[in-house]
Amino acid sequence: MSKFKKGGKKGIPGVNTSALPDIIFMLLFFFMVATTMKEVDMQVDVKKPQATQAMAIEDKDNVDFIYIGRPYDAEEGTEPRIQLDDALAPDPTFVPIWKQQKAREGKKPFDIVTSLKVDKTVGMRIVSDVKEGLRTIDALKINYSADQLVAK
Amino acid sequence: MARREVGEINAGSMADIAFLLLIFFLVTTTMEVDAGIGRTLPLKRDQNSPPVEINERDVLDIMANKNDQLLVENRQLQIEDLEEVVRDFYLANLDSETNPDLPLYTTISRTQCLQKIAASKAALATNPKNDVANQELAKWTAKLAVCESIPNNSYREISNKAIIQLKNQANTSFGRYIDIQDILKKVVNDLRSEKAEEYGWGTYLELKETVEEDIETIERLRILVPERIVEAKIEK
Numbered sequence: 001m002s003k004f005k006k007g008g009k010k011g012i013p014g015v016n017t018s019a020l021p022d023i024i025f026m027l028l029f030f031f032m033v034a035t036t037m038k039e040v041d042m043q044v045d046v047k048k049p050q051a052t053q054a055m056a057i058e059d060k061d062n063v064d065f066i067y068i069g070r071p072y073d074a075e076e077g078t079e080p081r082i083q084l085d086d087a088l089a090p091d092p093t094f095v096p097i098w099k100q101q102k103a104r105e106g107k108k109p110f111d112i113v114t115s116l117k118v119d120k121t122v123g124m125r126i127v128s129d130v131k132e133g134l135r136t137i138d139a140l141k142i143n144y145s146a147d148q149l150v151a152k
Numbered sequence: 153m154a155r156r157e158v159g160e161i162n163a164g165s166m167a168d169i170a171f172l173l174l175i176f177f178l179v180t181t182t183m184e185v186d187a188g189i190g191r192t193l194p195l196k197r198d199q200n201s202p203p204v205e206i207n208e209r210d211v212l213d214i215m216a217n218k219n220d221q222l223l224v225e226n227r228q229l230q231i232e233d234l235e236e237v238v239r240d241f242y243l244a245n246l247d248s249e250t251n252p253d254l255p256l257y258t259t260i261s262r263t264q265c266l267q268k269i270a271a272s273k274a275a276l277a278t279n280p281k282n283d284v285a286n287q288e289l290a291k292w293t294a295k296l297a298v299c300e301s302i303p304n305n306s307y308r309e310i311s312n313k314a315i316i317q318l319k320n321q322a323n324t325s326f327g328r329y330i331d332i333q334d335i336l337k338k339v340v341n342d343l344r345s346e347k348a349e350e351y352g353w354g355t356y357l358e359l360k361e362t363v364e365e366d367i368e369t370i371e372r373l374r375i376l377v378p379e380r381i382v383e384a385k386i387e388k
Binding site for chain 1: 163170187321324341
């Protein structure tokens, strides 16, 4: 009866973990591919509006972002402010200057879309001022950032 | 001499390294897609150029006040009803004049396009720097392309002065502004989709501006269903 019983230890064998690195690598590659790095540190609070007709921006290299919202830092006051790259602009007249500094070689201002990421509670005055500023340098293509809403 | 055997590389810490990288990417990841409503602002007009004459019937006036209430053509309106009003603005007089307060349609035919092209070419022959004639030529050539791509070689065109005028106040919220823009975009997208389907040009929203054949189709649809939005300056 004990013909098949081999001598030796009994018990549960250890779990083979040699495939673990492979699994982790797979996850790693997924996140590496899906990642878009944060462009800037947000200094203003932007809660984007929703829109059913919002379309994804495809050519992300040719887009400049302007953020408008109320500053997180209480010392900056409670009025809506414009954030250009990593700094708050004192007033909207800085927008065209900034936009011209960001000009890409061989491209006209018209070719570079300006994406306005604006908090939905902000008043239109500041948005209007920014748009007027962009018009003065012919940066006419803009994109109002909004979250895609699936139509009911 | 005994050959030294190459020892096995210990891969046990590989998982740890991969974990570290994984956690780094997990933390830095933002999955959100950048989406939005694209618009092209109007060119800054010369102060010297004369103001364009407009008819009352060609303008759809949309006003949003500081409490985000809407006033459309001097009547208060709920945002839910705006889509229907805008659609009506586009379509009311499409086949025949049924509403005297909304923009008229005219028929553009191939022969008319050819006549206009010939006329502007004649004007250019006498004065090659005639900007108006150049613009006319470009405009009618584009319209001719539309006529030639559809059955009957003619189409109905909304009055070229028909505009949608958007007025905001300083405290109108950006959220409400986007609601309005969204509805305007939806109506135009819907109408263009319907046209594209009618003529078998594919699905409008799937046309890409980076594909060459699609650009032509998009251009044609833009002529068939123009989108003219004028934004009034916010009064100080």
